[in-house]
Amino acid sequence: MYLNVHSHYSLRYGTMSMPQLIDEAVALGITQMVLTDINNSTGVMEFMRTCEEKGIKPIGGMEFRRDKKLLYIGIARNREGMKELNDFLTLHNLEQKELPDLAEAMDNAYIVYPFGHTETLRNNEYLGIRFDELSQLYHQDLLAIKDKLLVLQPVFVADKLGYRLHEYLRGIDLNTLITMVGPADKCTDTDRFLPPGELESRFNKYAFILDNTRNLMNTCVMDYPKGKVHLNRRTFTGKKEDDKALLYKLAIEGLERRYGKNNKAALKKVKEELKVIDELDFCAYFLITWDIIRYSMAKGYYHVGRGSGANSTVAYCLQITDVDPIELNLYFERFLNAQRTSPPDFDIDYSWDEREDVQDYIFKRYGKAHTALLGTMSTFKDRSVIREIGKVMGLPKAEIDSFTDRTKEAENKNNPTFKKIMAAYALMGNMPNQRSIHAGGVLISEEPITYYTALDLPPKGMPTVQWDMYEAEKIGYDKYDILSQRGIGHIKEAVCLVEENLQQKIDIHQVKIFMQDPNLNTRLHSGNTIGCFYIESPAMRQLLIKLGCDNYLTLVAASSIIRPGVAQSGMMKTYIQSFHDPKNVKYLHPVMKETLGDTYGVMVYQEDVIKVCIHYAGMDGTDADILRRGMSGKYRSRTEFDKLVEKFFEGSMLLGRAEETTREVWRQVSSFAGYSFSKAHSASFAVESYQSLYLKTYFPREFMVAVLNNYGGFYSRWLYVHELKKAGAVVHLPCVNHSRQVVCIRGMEAYLGLIGIQGLENKFIELLPEERRLHGDYTGLEDLVRRTGMGLEQVIILIRVGALRFTGRSKKELLWDVHMLLGKKDKPLSDAELFRVEAKHYELPTLINTKLEDAYHELELLGFPLSLSMFDLLQTGYRGDLCTSELISHVGKIVKMVGLYVCEKTVHTKNNKKMWFGTFLDAEGNFFDTTHFPDSTPVYPFRGTGCYLILGKIVTDFGFPSVEVIRFAKLPIVDNPVMA
Known part of the structure; x- marks a missing residue:
């Protein structure tokens, strides 16, 4: 009798998962039902599979709504009918048209309109009546519609708790308080499966409606193929x-x-x-x-x-x-x-x-x-949902903030409101939120x-x-x-730039030749890999140096070792030690030596997890791969996954493995597998890394311009500009007569692109170089304004960033000129002037412009200074006791260094305390790294970009020097002269 059933795929409306929905139906003795989620068929195939497992006849369908209004319900007679319903919704989705008041004619699907629909019904169309609407049938002549009436008993919730969850979902969807969710915005508290016999008893005076409903459902058969099928295109050629x-x-x-x-x-x-x-x-x-x-x-x-x-x-x-x-x-x-x-x-x-x-x-x-x-x-699993629930409950912002602060969980745990929020959060945590x-x-x-x-x-x-x-x-x-x-974009554009700038063609696919190139392998060994795909991060550069990586095969291993599972399980350190001292490797078990001898007993690749499951725990290949996939988050059934974990331990025990050894093997498997790469995946990354290395080694300027133009690198933009300068390029500020939208390079000269200027509108980023291409260079400020129609605010941005320096006038003179030209009217000059009137020119006093002012303009408009370095902006001339190149010769000593902040990484220790790793540049432009332990970090925190004075002890790990921070403070810079 249930031809209007909804799962949680009726997003922010339905409350029951597919297993819960079907278990409810089984418990109540329901033998067939129709899934009709709102404006989607997401769950239909899952519904059919699960119903058939539980002995219920599944029927597919869909409920069509416009805004919040129920228009009609579609019920598929068979798979062709399901296609008709899907096609109908698809047409309106793809053409972005509203659903119509009336459904189109369908041959293999029934349409059920809510009671009260007055249009003439087609042969396949019916009226659905709820039990609380039956009173409207009293004293009516039903002859015309008797055969068209069906039981309409929507199902959205399972019980009172489910109904409350439904109200929360509606509040979140409507962005309103739960008390403001009106009857039209939600279902009724009776929109559920009713106890056995109750629905029939409510319709007992209209048994023909029950018969109509039963007969209609009996005609429906979801004739989809059973068992495992391949639905992809079966042939390429046709045979x-x-x-x-x-x-x-x-x-x-x-x-x-x-x-x-x-x-x-x-x-x-x-x-x-x-x-x-x-x-x-x-x-x-x-x-x-x-x-x-x-x-x-x-x-x-x-x-x-x-x-x-x-x-x-x-x-x-x-x-x-x-x-x-x-x-x-x-x-x-x-x-x-x-x-x-x-x-x-x-x-x-x-x-x-x-x-x-x-x-x-x-x-x-x-x-x-x-x-x-x-x-x-x-899904709703993100903790930001806690904030949404709090808003629906009408809590003040300060209280919601305290509930979302993980550090206050202990003090909140006995708070009744917090408990209520967390109970709702637990119920909706795995529910789908949006497609x-x-x-x-x-x-x-x-x-x-x-x-x-x-x-x-x-x-x-x-x-x-x-x-x-x-x-x-x-x-x-x-x-x-x-x-x-973005890495491919770097490579592609770099190849084009080399051809354009140096008239030299490159076959970037000669990777096997690159792998044998000593210059590339020397660069790899040194960790000088900024901009190179997958090997530019601080952690990766450190690993390359610690491994002494100078070949493709070692790089393949490094690409997987760097993944979080290996590092956090302690196996990265074990691998590095074993790599340097293979004769003294201690294997957990002889099987580990047999299967993982090439990687010194350490699981480096996904294949290694499979090998261990097969050879150590006696699992078959299919179960081993499923277990590996489960730990990668690619397997949904937790119950089946847990069974495989049991198989691992049972199989190990049957093979006589020591329990303590098995626990350690499992620890390594479970901590590693979720983050590992397959060996082929690592190898693919390593191929791309070598292509980047080749370009960086032989065409460093073009390569770095390509990195800048494709964004997406590990570091901030200013660092890649720094690398471009280190590669020998003369880097210029944006200029309206030289710059394109993106960074461009001609010979050794590079011009920053207009796209990087904060506040410059997109239309002018595109127009400025295009107008110059069509009609030649701009001759001056007035010419620029006339040809582009730029207003006062936009021209001022160009002046302040130095993009009009070709005029030979200082920024202050140009600012005076533009105000005289455009004044307060801030509107473009017309091209249709009858007479061209030259602007009046005035004799100005000498207006001095300093590099310090320029640097502050650049900081504001580009995000970094180009005229001066950040070290030049410091109030102090002190640059530290030593530079990066001297670290290795001062191991064990406590020193002072001055470093320009590049990036930081937060990690959690085993006792859940935070510690940080920092990366800095010294005054010579070379990298050094710092470690900030939990006992010092809260006292001496990072305070964003800028230069820091660092007191610390120099330590080394497998030949890589770094600084363990004792004290740490950000250094002040000179005041902005404009603001003084």
């Missing part, structure tokens, strides 16, 4: 045998390109992989990925193929990845094997400004009906994708499914990850 032949041909051609004609080992490996790919029906998956790569390479786009897909030699031959699995001894089974329960995937990275075109190609090539971006679901878009997943479906979901249109403007990657996997979809990253 599976043709796909197999084409993939073989492409793989063998690529084999010769990558390995030469007579590499028997590579040929054997490729043939073995092709056999598995064919047996598991993934030929089309490989060919479609190859097709995407083929398109992007034809467009001149640069890509990086990574993820577990880089374990495949076939993928390497198809140029999907640039990682050689044979060289690295990667095993294909990590990517694709007969026992693997989860689908494989390729992660393909593009430059941030090219990915959208690749996605657009996929939609056009494979059809909009069959292509969609993958969705994602954010969003996955970082890069794309689905390409054999059937129209609306058989399985309606589509949203997020801000990206591309159709997006209404469920996430976990649901996609369970339904039977394998995603294609088309991602973007």
